[in-house]
Amino acid sequence: MSTHFYDEEFSTQTVIPSGNQLHSPVQRGTSMAVPKRKHSNSRTGKRRSHDALTPKQLTFCPKCSGALPTHVICPTCGYYMGRTVVESDEAGS
Numbered sequence: 001m002s003t004h005f006y007d008e009e010f011s012t013q014t015v016i017p018s019g020n021q022l023h024s025p026v027q028r029g030t031s032m033a034v035p036k037r038k039h040s041n042s043r044t045g046k047r048r049s050h051d052a053l054t055p056k057q058l059t060f061c062p063k064c065s066g067a068l069p070t071h072v073i074c075p076t077c078g079y080y081m082g083r084t085v086v087e088s089d090e091a092g093s
């Protein structure tokens with residue numbers, strides 16, 4: 001009963017007929033972008049085929065034999081490329 005009354009009032013206030021308003025979602029402001037068809041499992045797998053992470057390459061410090069990434073100054077003793085680059089508290093004392 002109340003919905004019928006609302007439809008009559010709405011049609012009198014708008015210039016565009018209600019049939020055209022269904023095809024103009026921007027003016028209504030009630031619509032959003034929706035995928036046209038299902039994203040298949042194969043397509044999802046193809047996208048995620050590049051998502052795998054590789055383990056970080058680790059080496060051992062020749063001075064204190066601690067594990068550290070390659071091309072990185074040792075955070076423990078400050079040793080890199082045959083010399084002490086950074087003087088740490090542990091190496092100084």
Ligand SMILES: [Zn+2]
Pocket residue numbers: 061062063064065066074075076077078079
């Ligand atoms: Zn070290």
